[in-house]
Amino acid sequence: MDDQLVEQLRMDVVRGAQALVEAGVLSGTQHGNWSVRIPGTDHILLTGSSLGGMKPEDLALLTLDGEVLQGGLSASSAEIIRMHTAVYLERSDVGSVVHTHSPYSSAFAVANRPLECYAEILARTGSSDPIPVAPYGPRGSDQSVANIVQAMRAAPTQNAVLLGNHGILAFGIDVAGARQMVFALEETAQLAILASAVGTPRTIPPHMVVAAEQRRVAFEAAGPVTAGGGSDRAD
Ligand SMILES: [Zn+2]
Numbered sequence: 001m002d003d004q005l006v007e008q009l010r011m012d013v014v015r016g017a018q019a020l021v022e023a024g025v026l027s028g029t030q031h032g033n034w035s036v037r038i039p040g041t042d043h044i045l046l047t048g049s050s051l052g053g054m055k056p057e058d059l060a061l062l063t064l065d066g067e068v069l070q071g072g073l074s075a076s077s078a079e080i081i082r083m084h085t086a087v088y089l090e091r092s093d094v095g096s097v098v099h100t101h102s103p104y105s106s107a108f109a110v111a112n113r114p115l116e117c118y119a120e121i122l123a124r125t126g127s128s129d130p131i132p133v134a135p136y137g138p139r140g141s142d143q144s145v146a147n148i149v150q151a152m153r154a155a156p157t158q159n160a161v162l163l164g165n166h167g168i169l170a171f172g173i174d175v176a177g178a179r180q181m182v183f184a185l186e187e188t189a190q191l192a193i194l195a196s197a198v199g200t201p202r203t204i205p206p207h208m209v210v211a212a213e214q215r216r217v218a219f220e221a222a223g224p225v226t227a228g229g230g231s232d233r234a235d
Helices: 004-022 081-090 103-110 142-154 175-198 206-222
Strands: 032-037 042-044 060-063 068-070 098-099 161-162 166-172
Touching: 004 032, 004 042, 004 098, 004 175, 032 081, 032 175, 042 206, 060 206, 081 098, 081 166, 098 142, 103 161, 103 166, 103 175, 142 161, 166 175
Parallel strands: none
Antiparallel strands: 032 042, 032 098, 042 060, 060 068, 098 166, 161 166
């Protein structure tokens, strides 16, 4: 295993957690846990139970069978190992998984209501179908994990599942992708709840969600625009 890469991944998760804390998108306890797949292996790094004040050494090294190879996890953190490993086993394209109790998106989870694409930030992730709800089961239990996998199979291209009566599970190809998904879910849920006070939140039509994601991808591929550099984007 590439030690330098592992250290980099530890730092990626620590910085990702800091970003969520600083953005104020966590619940008051800052509860959450985060994992990252070590590319090309069946190993992951997984954090403890708070995303606040996390240190690189807080991440334990585990196999996808749940065996701890290096470091350690508290009893409460050990409960959620399978909540993370199930996602990697189900989706080979996922490189990072984060769980939070972000209040607005968790409100949808408590209402057991799928989160539809009400806002631009979620459209940019390509989420035209609603973010599914996995019905409640005690965290990390067989029932809970089975419900998560079933929800993922019902929405195979979505990078998130709402955990009924609990919180959210967001994922992506890497730590940055998983972090962005938390931001997208939380902002969309907050806006939808606020919008319901002044009217009825409206969803973005699916073809426009596709257009929003394509536009983001095209601009990212074209790179930054600099003074005097012009742009030859077809737009
Ligand atoms: Zn939780």
